[in-house]
Amino acid sequence: MDVSILIVNYNTRELTMNCLDSVYASKTDYTYEVIVVDNASTDGSTAAIEERFPEVKLIPNNDNVGFAKANNQGMDIASGRYTLLLNSDTIVQPDTLQTMVSFMDEHPGVGASGCKVILPDGSLDKACKRGFPTPSASFYYAFGFSKLFPHNPRFNQYQLGYLDPNEAYPVDCLVGAFMLVRQEVIQQVGKLDETFFMYGEDIDWCYRIKQAGWEIHYYPATYIVHYKGASSRRKPYKIIYEFHRAMAVFHRKHYRQQYSWLTNTAVYTGIALKFTLSLLKNKLLPSPRAITRPANSTYNQAKPEVK
Missing domain, CATH: 1.10.287 (Helix Hairpins)
Structure with missing residues (x-):
């Protein structure tokens, strides 16, 4: 198996169904499996997924255990060379899997990669390429310096707004809405930290991946659409x-x-x-x-x- 695609669902039945439709419309030479972990949804998600996508490996939880723990449950049964964290409110393009897995195969030093992530209005989801939230980076971001000086690297340490979103380069961290990670990396640094319930686990994972000596890359040769709340x-x-x-x-x-x-x-x-x-x-x-x-x-x- 080349890729294990992990999707966490919590009362997002229609979004998740749309996401799965886009995944199964992928045009790729690579093999993949889809694992959906449901955090005790009450909107009929599990029944709908079982009926329409019987090939999905579905893990139903009795409680909402959070994003990190649910993804870890998926990783426990994943068999792919790569693990893809994919939000339920996203739409992948037909070439997304092929493009990103090929990139990873061609760059063995890259431990995790992410594609361009856009919002429904066509603008960039700036979380898809970030620096680490150091105290200085957080200060400049929180107090609006990054907006006042968008092309100044000093004031844009977090969202990296001075970098061209249409070019590829190494970054500190990606977004959990789309993150492709090598199995060797997971074996080395461990899974997501379950101390984080639904935010921050992606940044923490990227921090540990880089600390272990792996590169993290933003690769905008393909993209996904992120239907954020x-x-x-x-x-x-x-x-x-x-x-x-x-x-x-x-x-x-x-x-x-x-x-x-x-x-x-x-x-x-x-x-x-x-x-x-x-x-x-x-x-x-x-x-x-x-x-x-x-x-x-x-x-x-x-x-x-x-x-």
Whole structure:
């Protein structure tokens, strides 16, 4: 088996079905298996997947165990040379698997790679190529310096906005919506850290992969579409909490020993302040709604020119 594709589903039946449709429409010489881990969905996801995609290896959980643990469950039964983390709210292109696996086969020093990730409006999902969230990178990002000086590497350490999204290069970290990882890497550095519930586990994994001496590459020769939840609408409290908790967990795990108590205090205070402001802002937004791919959209969209 060349690729084990892991998809975590939690009450995203239509999105997951669309994602699976796009995967099985792939044009590739490589063999692949699809493993879906369902985190106790109540929207009929498991029955729909079993009926429409009987070839999928389905792992139903009795509880929502989170993104990291669910993916680890998938890795436990995966048999591919590569493992692909793929979000349920994505659409892959027919050439995506072929392009990315070929890239990895041709570059044995690359431990993990990611393609271009675009949003439905054609803009870049900036999380698909990032630097590590060091205290300085986080400061410049949080206080808007990266937007004020988009072409300055010093102020764009996190989102790497000064780099051309249409060119390939090594990066610090990718996004868990699409991350292709060698089996040898997983054996060496371990699976996802389950301390992270649904945010931060991808950055932590990339950090450990690079610490082990592997390269991580952004390769935009192909792309996927990421149908993220509407950021302009109200989010459940747990999502906001876990997003900010992940920041603190990552800093404590990887950076606390490298910085002074003053810097660490400033980081944790900043996270707490951002969490509070996010809660207040969230209360003013409309209620959430389901995000689905339009029924008449196609998988093989024209490749966008992201600038």
